[in-house]
Amino acid sequence: MSDDTGTAAPSPEDTLRSARLLARAEAAVMALFATRAYELGWTVRSELSGILDHVTLSCGAGHTTQVTPVTALHPKLGSTIVQAPEGSVFLPDAGMKHMAVPGRADLAAFPRALEECEHCGRKRWEDAAQASFATYAIETDLRIMADATSPNGYPAKQVRCLHGHDFTITAMDPRTPGRVPGYVYGFTTGFDGTGNPCGTCHRISQTPKLVEFRRRAREQSVMILDVLSDRIAQTVRLCCVAGHLTSTGINPGLKRELLCARCNRAGCRPEPTVYYVVTDRAMVKPGISSSDGQGRLDTHRSQHGLNHVRRLITDLPVGAARDVERHVLDCLANQGIRPIMGSEYFDAAHIDRVMELADGWFAANLPNFAWTVTG
Numbered sequence: 001m002s003d004d005t006g007t008a009a010p011s012p013e014d015t016l017r018s019a020r021l022l023a024r025a026e027a028a029v030m031a032l033f034a035t036r037a038y039e040l041g042w043t044v045r046s047e048l049s050g051i052l053d054h055v056t057l058s059c060g061a062g063h064t065t066q067v068t069p070v071t072a073l074h075p076k077l078g079s080t081i082v083q084a085p086e087g088s089v090f091l092p093d094a095g096m097k098h099m100a101v102p103g104r105a106d107l108a109a110f111p112r113a114l115e116e117c118e119h120c121g122r123k124r125w126e127d128a129a130q131a132s133f134a135t136y137a138i139e140t141d142l143r144i145m146a147d148a149t150s151p152n153g154y155p156a157k158q159v160r161c162l163h164g165h166d167f168t169i170t171a172m173d174p175r176t177p178g179r180v181p182g183y184v185y186g187f188t189t190g191f192d193g194t195g196n197p198c199g200t201c202h203r204i205s206q207t208p209k210l211v212e213f214r215r216r217a218r219e220q221s222v223m224i225l226d227v228l229s230d231r232i233a234q235t236v237r238l239c240c241v242a243g244h245l246t247s248t249g250i251n252p253g254l255k256r257e258l259l260c261a262r263c264n265r266a267g268c269r270p271e272p273t274v275y276y277v278v279t280d281r282a283m284v285k286p287g288i289s290s291s292d293g294q295g296r297l298d299t300h301r302s303q304h305g306l307n308h309v310r311r312l313i314t315d316l317p318v319g320a321a322r323d324v325e326r327h328v329l330d331c332l333a334n335q336g337i338r339p340i341m342g343s344e345y346f347d348a349a350h351i352d353r354v355m356e357l358a359d360g361w362f363a364a365n366l367p368n369f370a371w372t373v374t375g
Contacts, residue, residue, distance in 0.1 A: 026051050033069035059117035121178075129172035130155065136173035140197050141338060154185055161198035164227035164341060169197055203230035213250050213259075221272060221288060221322075222259050223342075225303055239303075241288065242270045243295015272321040277311035277355055280304075284351040285344055286311075286328050286358065288321040304345075310355060313362070320366065328357045 029051045037044055037057060046056040051070040058064045137144055141162040148168045150156040155171045174187045187197070196202050204210045209232050217224055217238070225237040232250045239245050240260035248259060258264040274293035277286045278300050285306055289296035292314055300306040329344065337353065339345050346354065362369065 029069055029073065033073055036073065059120055061117065061120055061123075063117050063119040065117070125176060125178055126154075126172060128178075129174070129176040132173040132176060133157070133171050136175065142169070142197065143340060150185075152185070159197075161196075161201055162339065162342075163198070163201055163204075165198050165200040167198060167200070200230050204228060207232065209250055209254060213254060216254070216259060220259055223299075225299075239296065239299045240270075241272050241296070242290045243293070243297075243299060245295075245299055271318055273314065273316045273318070275311065275313045275316060275321050275324050275358065276309065277351075277358065278306040279308050279310055279348055279351050280306050282348055283340065283345050284310075284348050284354055285346070286325065286354050287344055288325045310351065311358060316369075317366075323365070324358055324361045327361045328354060331357050 030048050033051075033055075034044060034048060041060055042057040043059075044055060045058050045064065046054075048055060048069070052068055054066045054068055056064055056066055134144075136142075137157075137159065142159040143161075144157050144159055145166065146158045148156040148158045150168065150170045156168050157171045158166065158168050160166050170185045170187060172185055172187075174185070196205070204214075207230065210228065210230070214224075214228070216222075221241040223239045225239055226234075228234070228236060235247055235249045237245065237247045238253075238259055240258075240263055242260070242263060244260050244262040246261045248256075248261060253259045256264045263270065270290035272288040272290050274289040274291070274296075275286075276289065276293055276297065277284065278297060279285065283304065283306065285300060285304075287296065293312060297309060297312075332346065332350070332354070335353075337346060337350050340347050
């Protein structure tokens with residue numbers, strides 16, 4: 001007796017029934033695909049012939065792409081039986097690190113295959129980023145100088161950073177959420193839009209000697225009259241608190257105790273005893289000096305055209321000039337008033353506020369000190 005463990009051949013009726021069931025299932029998938037595409041705003045541009053056949057779709061803006069119905073409706077199953085069609089363009093999930101490439105089915109890309117056209121998504125992102133660029137420029141201390149065009153054809157702006165460096169940046173806010181992965185807009189701040197947009201300032205911050213030069217200039221109340229580059233071989237003009245106009249290289253200056261060569265030769269560091277406010281039609285500059293302050297005022301007059309002296313208070317007690325200067329600058333910063341050049345040059349629209357802060361400090365701290373208000 002033989003033990004027949006084989007499977008009986010299907011009958012003609014079973015074969016016919018299976019074919020009809022498969023055809024009915026395929027028709028249901030095609031109908032579901034067509035309905036889903038319509039609901040999401042896609043237009044089917046080619047014949048729906050099979051669940052594994054490529055179908056051409058177009059969005060409302062006329063951008064076209066290809067997808068297979070089974071892949072669009074069931075990404076995981078579809079990715080195991082069909083490859084991504086040639087020329088497919090889909091917007092992947094935010095966590096995707098790469099775009100779908102021909103010949104490869106990326107599982108995470110297809111759940112959103114029908115949900116948004118990549119080109120339309122990118123256009124919406126660009127519009128939102130351009131609309132918020134003005135806010136980005138204000139928050140990163142950029143002054144917009146003129147319109148420009150970036151090398152990749154996007155609208156750009158010629159801007160100036162807080163330290164006077166001119167450069168061109170794509171006129172979009174790189175921090176706008178939903179940036180399309182895989183596309184480069186020529187930002188200097190990296191993929192996530194963080195950091196200093198000025199490349200020169202970034203390089204300066206990475207050079208220890210330049211960082212030290214700036215720090216010592218602040219400590220010694222020395223004004224750097226030239227825009228500091230990212231080269232330690234640069235020679236810059238300086239004006240010290242005594243009003244001496246000198247020039248020095250970065251390396252020679254750091255070798256001296258004082259950056260000002262004349263003060264260094266004299267072996268003394270004059271204590272500031274003068275507070276002043278000078279202005280023209282565009283800028284206002286509060287500051288401190290020593291002696292009678294005329295040397296510093298002459299420098300402002302010749303270098304920046306600040307001819308109008310609104311306050312000149314001399315013979316202050318030791319430490320008072322630095323205290324009032326710190327008070328004025330801190331209050332302006334807390335009120336969101338940012339300098340338009342350097343760290344002490346403000347828009348002339350804020351002149352009344354600058355003088356109000358200084359006058360208030362003197363009234364509160366030196367009420368009996370005789371000083372003259374000019375201008």
